Amino acid sequence: xxxxxxxxxxxxxxxxxxxxxxxxxxxxxxxxxxxxxxxxxxxxxxxxxxxxxxxxxxxxxxxxxxxxxxxxxxxxxxxxxxxxxxxxxxxxxxxxxxxxxxxxxxxxxxxxxxxxxxxxxxxxxxxxxxxxxxxxxxxxxxxxxxxxxxxxxxxxxxxxxxxxxxxxxxxxxxxxxxxxxxxxxxxxxxxxxxxxxxxxxxxxxxxxxxxxxxxxxxxxxxxxxxxxxxxxxxxxxxxxxxxxxxxxxxxxxxxxxxxxxxxxxxxxxxxxxxxxxxxxxxxxxxxxxxxxxxxxxxxxxxxxxxxxxxxxxxxxxxxxxxxxxxxxxxxxxxxxxxxxxxxxxxxxxxxxxxxxxxxxxxxxxxxxxxxxxxxxxxxxxxxxxxxxxxxxxxxxxxxxxxxxxxxxxxxxxxxxxxxxxxxxxxxxxxxxxxxxxxxxxxxxxxxxxxxxxxxxxxxxxxxxxxxxxxxxxxxxxxxxxxxxx
Amino acid sequence: xxxxxxxxxxxxxxxxxxxxxxxxxxxxxxxxxxxxxxxxxxxxxxxxxxxxxxxxxxxxxxxxxxxxxxxxxxxxxxxxxxxxxxxxxxxxxxxxxxxxxxxxxxxxxxxxxxxxxxxxxxxxxxxxxxxxxxxxxxxxxxxxxxxxxxxxxxxxxxxxxxxxxxxxxxxxxxxxxxxxxxxxxxxxxxxxxxxxxxxxxxxxxxxxxxxxxxxxxxxxxxxxxxxxxxxxxxxxxxxxxxxxxxxxxxxxxxxxxxxxxxxxxxxxxxxxxxxxxxxxxxxxxxxxxxxxxxxxxxxxxxxxxxxxxxxxxxxxxxxxxxxxxxxxxxxxxxxxxxxxxxxxxxxxxxxxxxx
Numbered sequence: 001x002x003x004x005x006x007x008x009x010x011x012x013x014x015x016x017x018x019x020x021x022x023x024x025x026x027x028x029x030x031x032x033x034x035x036x037x038x039x040x041x042x043x044x045x046x047x048x049x050x051x052x053x054x055x056x057x058x059x060x061x062x063x064x065x066x067x068x069x070x071x072x073x074x075x076x077x078x079x080x081x082x083x084x085x086x087x088x089x090x091x092x093x094x095x096x097x098x099x100x101x102x103x104x105x106x107x108x109x110x111x112x113x114x115x116x117x118x119x120x121x122x123x124x125x126x127x128x129x130x131x132x133x134x135x136x137x138x139x140x141x142x143x144x145x146x147x148x149x150x151x152x153x154x155x156x157x158x159x160x161x162x163x164x165x166x167x168x169x170x171x172x173x174x175x176x177x178x179x180x181x182x183x184x185x186x187x188x189x190x191x192x193x194x195x196x197x198x199x200x201x202x203x204x205x206x207x208x209x210x211x212x213x214x215x216x217x218x219x220x221x222x223x224x225x226x227x228x229x230x231x232x233x234x235x236x237x238x239x240x241x242x243x244x245x246x247x248x249x250x251x252x253x254x255x256x257x258x259x260x261x262x263x264x265x266x267x268x269x270x271x272x273x274x275x276x277x278x279x280x281x282x283x284x285x286x287x288x289x290x291x292x293x294x295x296x297x298x299x300x301x302x303x304x305x306x307x308x309x310x311x312x313x314x315x316x317x318x319x320x321x322x323x324x325x326x327x328x329x330x331x332x333x334x335x336x337x338x339x340x341x342x343x344x345x346x347x348x349x350x351x352x353x354x355x356x357x358x359x360x361x362x363x364x365x366x367x368x369x370x371x372x373x374x375x376x377x378x379x380x381x382x383x384x385x386x387x388x389x390x391x392x393x394x395x396x397x398x399x400x401x402x403x404x405x406x407x408x409x410x411x412x413x414x415x416x417x418x419x420x421x422x423x424x425x426x427x428x429x430x431x432x433x434x435x436x437x438x439x440x441x442x443x444x445x446x447x448x449x450x451x452x453x454x455x456x457x458x459x460x461x462x463x464x465x466x467x468x469x470x471x472x473x474x475x476x477x478x479x480x481x482x483x484x485x
Numbered sequence: 486x487x488x489x490x491x492x493x494x495x496x497x498x499x500x501x502x503x504x505x506x507x508x509x510x511x512x513x514x515x516x517x518x519x520x521x522x523x524x525x526x527x528x529x530x531x532x533x534x535x536x537x538x539x540x541x542x543x544x545x546x547x548x549x550x551x552x553x554x555x556x557x558x559x560x561x562x563x564x565x566x567x568x569x570x571x572x573x574x575x576x577x578x579x580x581x582x583x584x585x586x587x588x589x590x591x592x593x594x595x596x597x598x599x600x601x602x603x604x605x606x607x608x609x610x611x612x613x614x615x616x617x618x619x620x621x622x623x624x625x626x627x628x629x630x631x632x633x634x635x636x637x638x639x640x641x642x643x644x645x646x647x648x649x650x651x652x653x654x655x656x657x658x659x660x661x662x663x664x665x666x667x668x669x670x671x672x673x674x675x676x677x678x679x680x681x682x683x684x685x686x687x688x689x690x691x692x693x694x695x696x697x698x699x700x701x702x703x704x705x706x707x708x709x710x711x712x713x714x715x716x717x718x719x720x721x722x723x724x725x726x727x728x729x730x731x732x733x734x735x736x737x738x739x740x741x742x743x744x745x746x747x748x749x750x751x752x753x754x755x756x757x758x759x760x761x762x763x764x765x766x767x768x769x770x771x772x773x774x775x776x777x778x779x780x781x782x783x784x785x786x787x788x789x790x791x792x793x794x795x796x797x798x799x800x801x802x803x804x805x806x807x808x809x810x811x812x813x814x815x816x817x818x819x820x821x822x823x824x825x826x827x828x829x830x831x832x833x834x835x836x837x838x839x840x
């Protein structure tokens with residue numbers, strides 16, 4: 001399950017990242033919007049899902065024409081839930097609904113011929129020859145639909161009489177015409193009744209096939225969704241993730257956050273992809289301010305979460321055991337709406353995560369927990385939290401500025417950040433601080449975002465004061481700082 | 486005098502040479518639908534062989550067509566003709582309809598369907614209300630019949646977002662319901678006719694403006710200078726409420742101001758009050774986008790402002806309808822004579838309301 005609140009989902013950028021997965025059918029879009037989560041006991045199902053996407057990706061890479069044709073068909077599928085439900089309940093369908101069913105049946109017929117695509121996607125579509133015959137009684141093969149004469153001799157007779165009457169009307173005026181108009185109304189009433197009877201009979205004949213039609217449309221949604229996943233994987237250069245046994249370490253090679261990467265690239269800045277392994281227990285991530293801790297956590301969470309949602313994650317290679325839940329929380333400064341204090345909100349979230357983590361292995365990510373709390377108490381609490389999770393079967397990853405001591409089941413990772421010499425050098429080049437954007441850009445350019453493993457506990461990274469100076473903080477503040485030192 | 490409803494109307498309006506025609510009323514209850522029915526009858530009674538494709542525009546929730554007694558126009562069609570009408574209206578048609586496509590355009594009366602009449606009979610038309618959708622309907626209709634004559638029961642209404650450049654030609658319907666007197670109606674008709682027949686802007690400006698609008702779909706005003714160079718493009722959600730901003734953006738040496746949207750009295754007032762528009766060309770997408778009175782036209786003329794359009798429209802004729810708002814009838818011959826004295830176009834009398 002996903003234990004991430006709405007604001008954190010937005011911060012994580014999950015739905016934005018998944019915009020790259022473009023479903024074409026209403027059925028596919030609905031499947032995507034469900035955020036179906038595969039837990040540890042659904043491994044075979046997830047494996048089958050990922051394998052289908054993998055096979056499909058490989059297939060469409062070499063069969064671009066079939067992909068185009070398939071998508072051409074998918075683009076025409078409509079949301080037929082209301083119509084099919086009506087059919088199941090023996091409602092008499094109207095003309096446009098009957099047209100909709102005929103159109104869907106025709107599209108399914110064409111899709112059935114794309115056996116390669118269906119086989120690779122592991123999708124089965126059942127033929128519906130009975131519906132084809134009912135909705136195209138003359139076997140014209142046309143896409144349109146109307147109440148064909150073949151449905152009722154009575155209807156034919158009404159129609160013929162009306163046409164003859166209308167021809168006579170063209171040549172008449174005055175009272176005679178008025179009389180013909182009355183006759184026409186009577187014919188129309190009869191014709192209308194017969195049309196209703198024909199629609200009712202036809203709806204009744206179609207009704208037994210409602211379930212099969214519904215299953216087929218569901219399969220179309222599945223095909224569309226898998227095709228969209230496969231194309232996204234190809235665009236991202238992502239590969240099928242390996243599903244590991246519970247307790248094994250998560251491996252993410254060259255993982256990244258596609259939304260942030262696009263954003264940086266639009267600004268002319270390169271995104272540095274990262275590689276890491278996250279073993280069972282606690283992982284503490286440290287790094288300087290602006291060093292990329294939050295982005296790293298977001299990208300990590302995104303990859304792990306996407307695997308559980310049946311997608312290929314944005315990484316060159318990924319492998320992960322399946323967790324019972326994924327939790328991510330990042331910023332508790334904006335909690336006014338919930339009526340809880342910052343601290344209370346954080347503790348409630350941490351409490352709920354732990355409750356869950358006692359039941360099943362979870363993947364829990366905390367971005368700078370308790371950062372608004374008294375540093376002494378916060379350091380103690382964060383340290384205790386790290387030790388507590390170290391003994392649980394899941395994974396806790398947290399970024400913090402507080403010092404966390406080494407211990408069994410606690411590993412430290414560090415983002416390299418800016419090397420002191422580099423910053424000194426550029427600070428000496430210009431005495432006047434550059435404009436904000438330029439300053440940020442230069443600092444980002446100097447940052448080394450690669451992740452290194454630290455033996456033992458990591459020293460709390462320094463450098464915030466230097467960065468603050470570089471960003472042009474008033475020199476008066478620094479005078480006091482020097483005094484304090 | 487040509488009477489409506491006769492086959493010669495096909496020649497009078499030059500329907501053979503037109504790809505599309507909209508019927509616009511001077512105001513509510515002008516009698517557009519009756520005119521449309523006359524045109525349709527003329528086509529079916531003559532040897533006009535092309536398929537007619539019918540729709541209506543911009544009448545969502547409007548209490549139009551009190552003259553014909555219905556909310557939506559009802560048109561008698563021949564077997565084989567096409568229509569774009571809402572699902573809610575499909576069941577109210579007595580022609581046998583074949584549904585050919587559903588457009589994905591949703592209106593108050595349901596999704597718009599593309600249909601073909603499989604028998605003669607009445608159709609109820611409830612089409613789309615925005616320009617883009619109307620143009621999609623035309624595209625889908627032409628997919629069935631590339632050579633069809635696309636007939637639109639249109640709306641000449643500043644609130645309508647129908648946009649411009651949607652049909653090749655329009656006919657104007659002026660009813661006594663739209664003015665207090667015959668003279669008043671004649672004056673209004675003349676002013677509207679002159680707007681509907683405004684000439685195209687200079688070719689260089691036209692091309693430059695078109696490119697600018699294609700590049701920036703949010704553009705509401707494009708200003709060009711000497712030789713068709715685009716000097717400024719103003720993007721805003723609508724011209725309404727931004728009249729002052731448009732007026733104040735004009736600089737000396739600007740030549741053409743093209744507005745995308747309704748050119749209203751209020752907007753022209755703003756332009757005239759800052760004076761920047763003096764000597765310039767004021768352009769709109771087409772003649773249906775101007776909503777200004779004869780008096781304002783004269784004011785613009787005094788400031789040497791030329792009016793032009795991006796898409797020139799043909800106006801083959803004006804129809805007059807003697808029915809007043811209270812149901813009484815003005816003298817038809819007198820009405821035709823009065824309007825004809827100020828409008829240099831064929832003026833047709835309305836003819837009887839058709840059943």
